Amino acid sequence: DGGITQSPKYLFRKEGQNVTLSCEQNLNHDAMYWYRQDPGQGLRLIYYSQIVNDFQKGDIAEGYSVSREKKESFPLTVTSAQKNPTAFYLCASSIGRGREDIQYFGAGTRLSVL
C-alpha cells in the first residue's frame, strides 16, 4: 500500500531529553512537511523540505530539527530546547509543484512529557 508511515504512535519525553519522530513515505513525493497540532489551533508548520538534502523552517521551528538524507524519509527531532512539546505531530508529503498540490498525511504521533 502506498502511503505515509509515522512512528511511534505514542511517545513520552523526559525533561532534557531529545526525541526523534519517524516519517517514511513510499509515494515518490519530492516534498515533505511536519506539522504540530494543538487543540483549537489548527495545524502549524514546523519544517518542510522540497527536495533531498534541503529543508526550510516553517512558522514554529524553534526547538525542533530535521534532516532529509533520503527522498522517502524526513525525521523530526524534538530537542530539549522545546519547552512545551506536548502535542500531536503530523507528517505529510506532496508532489511539491503547482497551486493544486495535494498533501497526504500520516496517522500522527502523540508526544507527551513525563
Add this chain to the structure above:
Amino acid sequence: AQSVTQLDSHVSVSEGTPVLLRCNYSSSYSPSLFWYVQHPNKGLQLLLKYTSAATLVKGINGFEAEFKKSETSFHLTKPSAHMSDAAEYFCVVPPGSGTASKLTFGTGTRLQVTL
C-alpha cells in the same frame, strides 16, 4: 496573503439532518480552496478541492462545497449526516504561487452527530 476563517469551532447535528460547516476566505486573487477531514487520533484526509473550475464541488462521502466569490465563502454541506461523519473539518487555502505547498489551515470545526 491568504487566510481562512472557520466560523464555528463546534457544530452538533442529529443523524439524518443536514450539515453546514462555514468557511470564509481572504485573498487578493481567486484562490484554490480545500476541505480536509480528521477523524479522532488520525491524520488528515482530503474531502474535496476547488480549483477555479466548477463552483460547486463534490467530494467523498456525500459532502459538497460551493465557492461563492461575492460572499468570499466556501461552506461545506451534506444533506444527511451519518454517525461516521463525526470528526474535525479543516478549511485550507494553498499559497498563491511558488512551488512549496505552504498550506494555511483554518482552526477547525468539530462536528458532533447525535442519535
